[in-house]
Amino acid sequence: MPTKPTKPTNRRRPSKETSPTPPPKLPLPALLALATAVFITSLTETLPAGLLPAMSADLGVSESATGQTVTVYAIGTALTAIPLTAATAGWRRKRLLLTAMAGFAAANTVTAVSEAYLLTMAARFVAGVAAGLAWALLAGYARRMAPAHLQGKAIAIAMAGIPVALSLGVPAGTFLGEVVSWQVAFLAMTGLTVGLLAWIAALVPDHPGQESGGAGATAPHTLHALRVPGVTPVLFVTLVFVLAHTVLYTYIATFLDELGMGGSTDLVLLVFGAASLVSIWIVGALIHRRLRALTLASVLLVGVAAAVLAAFSDSPALVYVAVTLWGLGWGGAPTLLQTAAGDAADKAGAADAAQAMLVTLWNVAMAGGGVFGGVLLGLAGTSSFPWTILLLLVPVLLAVAAARRHGFPVRGGGGGR
Structure with a gap:
């Protein structure tokens, strides 16, 4: 997701080498490489959601315990995003991206061959650490490749890897898991990552790192960003919105199995991901002018989807309707929240710190969703998931509605109504 922590008062001075001047048009091959990196990070994180039954059987643990493979990944990211991005702030960007993606190749290979x-869990934690580096780098990398008036679209293209992972990657991985084995799905991820390393080396322009006050300066940077008007509401919305989404998504295979739709998990995820692709296309086209309206619509659509699942889950047709609405609401959410955080903090020179905090809270929410969902599964069953989402979305909607001047403004800061 985001970029690196900055100094509280002034922007960091570039290192001795200046960044290449952005081309007048979007460098699509390079941006598509970043989108593929986002795809790999997103798919590595969420792939177990479609493979829980098979993974739990082979590893000899319950589905709830297997669901914690998503949780430990998120913990790895949450614990390391801020300190690692501070420690590697001076690294050249291509070197850092190659290092992060090599970490994914190693972690997915170990996951595939592990029988313990x-x-x-250790391999998944390492993958989460690699994700902390990647997410804190990718949005800023995309922005630096584009001229100022196209930076929003550059981020949207890079973030398109998320819905592609949901629409194609998770269903394809689920299908591979059912037809061959879940191990093959993870090995396929390794092969894709190796190909991406060559793509990055050949076609992605390099940029210098930035001077940093070091890891010890992380706390002042963070406190400064939190004092910037609009940053706190965006971070709150990120934390609770992602938590609500993750509670159900982590256990979607188990949820569908309880409805008698376990054999349709790959198709349901395909519908969800296709709707997410539509969502990110709409967000990419309108975010510069309509950030606030798009964010409100995103929350409301996910809420309506949860209400349909809560009241009409006995109807397969309505389950597909709900999943479509869910994808339409969720697909553009990463781009919306990332842009809102960057816009709110940018004028105060705290955009990097705000983005690093967003990455951390995003993954805290992912970890919390996996744990909370596992507790709900054990205590109340899968029927409790949609009602929980509805309860969590109430404060999210109120926070977005209240942040009219800063965070999700009516005008300026990346979008109005």
């Missing part, structure tokens, strides 16, 4: 639950 603890080793699998």
Whole structure:
């Protein structure tokens, strides 16, 4: 997701080498490489959601315990995003991106060959650490490749890897898991990552790192960003919105199995992801002028989807309707929240710190969603998931509605109504 922490008062001075001048048009091959990196990070994180039954059987643990493979990934990211981005702030951007993606190749390979639950969890933690580096780098990298008036579209193209992972990657991985084995799905991820390393090396322009006050300066940077008007509401919305989404998404295979739709998990995820692709296309086209309206619509659509699942889950047709609405609401959310955080903090020179905090809270929410969903699964069953989402979305909607001047403004800051 986001970029690196900055100094509280002034923007960091570039290192001795200046960044290449952005081309007048979007460098699509390079941006598509970043989108593929986003695809790999997103798919690595969410792939277990479609493979829980098979993974739990082979690893000899419950589905709830297997669901924690998503949680430990998110913990790895949450614990390391801020300190690692501070420690590597001076690294050249291509070198850092190659390092992060190599980490994914190693972690997915170990996950595929592991027969022990603890080793699998360790590999997933390492993948989360690699994600902390990647997410804190990718949005800023995309912005630096584009002229100022096209930076929003550049981020939208890079973030398109998320809905592609949901629409194609997770269903394809689920299908591979059912037809061959879940191990093959993870090995396929390794192969894709190796190909991406060559793509990055050949076609992605390099940029210098930035001078940093070091890891010890992280706390002042963070406190400064939190004092900037609009940053706190965006971070709150990120934390609770992602938590609401993750509670159900992590256990979607188990949820569908309880409805008698377990054999349709790959198709349901395909519908969800296709709707997410439509969502990110709409957001990419309108975010410069309509950030606030798009964010409100995003929350409302996910809320309506949860209400349909809560009241009409006995109808397969309405389950597909709900999943479509869910994808339409969720697909553009990463771009919306990332842009809102960057816009709110940019004028105060705190955009990098705000983005690093957004990455951290995003993954705290992912981890919390996996744990909370597992507790709900054990105590109340899958029927509790949609009602929980509805309860969580109430404060999210109120926070977006209240942040009219800063965070999700009516005018300026990346979009109005």
